[in-house]
Amino acid sequence: MTVAGPMKQYQVVGRKAPTADFPNPEAYRMIIFAPNQTIAKSKFWYSMHQFRKMKKTTGEILDVNEIVEKTPAQVKTFGIWLRYDSRSGTHNMYREFRDVRLTGAVTQLYDEMAGRHRTRPRSIQIIRTGIVATADVKRANTLQFVGKNTKFPLPHRVASAKRGTKALSSRTFVTNRPTTMFR
Amino acid sequence: MVFTRYVEVGRVALVNFGPDSGKIATIVDVVDQNKCLIDGPTTGVARQIIPYKRLALTDIKVEVGRGAKAAALKKAWTTAGAQEKWDGSSWAKKLSSKKTRKGLSDFQRFKVMVARKQKSQAVKKEMKKLKA
Numbered sequence: 160m161t162v163a164g165p166m167k168q169y170q171v172v173g174r175k176a177p178t179a180d181f182p183n184p185e186a187y188r189m190i191i192f193a194p195n196q197t198i199a200k201s202k203f204w205y206s207m208h209q210f211r212k213m214k215k216t217t218g219e220i221l222d223v224n225e226i227v228e229k230t231p232a233q234v235k236t237f238g239i240w241l242r243y244d245s246r247s248g249t250h251n252m253y254r255e256f257r258d259v260r261l262t263g264a265v266t267q268l269y270d271e272m273a274g275r276h277r278t279r280p281r282s283i284q285i286i287r288t289g290i291v292a293t294a295d296v297k298r299a300n301t302l303q304f305v306g307k308n309t310k311f312p313l314p315h316r317v318a319s320a321k322r323g324t325k326a327l328s329s330r331t332f333v334t335n336r337p338t339t340m341f342r
Numbered sequence: 343m344v345f346t347r348y349v350e351v352g353r354v355a356l357v358n359f360g361p362d363s364g365k366i367a368t369i370v371d372v373v374d375q376n377k378c379l380i381d382g383p384t385t386g387v388a389r390q391i392i393p394y395k396r397l398a399l400t401d402i403k404v405e406v407g408r409g410a411k412a413a414a415l416k417k418a419w420t421t422a423g424a425q426e427k428w429d430g431s432s433w434a435k436k437l438s439s440k441k442t443r444k445g446l447s448d449f450q451r452f453k454v455m456v457a458r459k460q461k462s463q464a465v466k467k468e469m470k471k472l473k474a
Contacts, residue, residue, distance in 0.1 A: 258391070
């Protein structure tokens, strides 16, 4: 996969193309995260040819469906198990993200893997995903936000740059001091 | 300096960037260190995840549970009298006067200028009387 961006969740169904000897080959279903259907199909064949003796040229895609989130009004903690290739080896990893959509959590994952580990989308394979109950949250950062009394101030706020104007903090000359402290 | 406004469930915040700019909404859930879920069923803000950078926290708080649905929030919003509290705040008044000022024509601005002059003259006159 070459591009990341906002991810979608697809269910891809495919099988070996039927022949005279095997008129009814077994169909396989796979849940795949990809930015669009074309890439979803490509990822299906990439994973499929590792498990079974089949490939794009001798197979066919029966169905591609987008899976949409059932509860997009609710914030959930998603656990994601993944495998990725770093510059020196292959690693397994478990990460937690909070979002209203699983696809949003997966998008965060790709962005964070790029930022923290310089990992390209093509070297990430998502093994498993799931919703983590509040009691089962493992990561310290996530724990901060699932507690009953999550409460924190927003100290030292620096107004970010708007279109056409630089942020006050990054201008060479200003006539007024920036206010960063709010109640 | 002690903080009085916190990111927490039930905190009313002003959206100050994006399509909902200028509207107020309630924080219904905290997502992470950068963003939260807001909802404003009575203020025309759709339920959405928004970064804190686009929010300004207010003094107003509404009693709702984490992840409250629109109906529960609506009820709590009216019980807390959040809209009245906001409309009565000098912050909201300043914003609305800024908005009306922005919509004025050149002649209307001129009239404002004349009215302000008259007002300050009247004030000065009274001050002189008091000093004498």
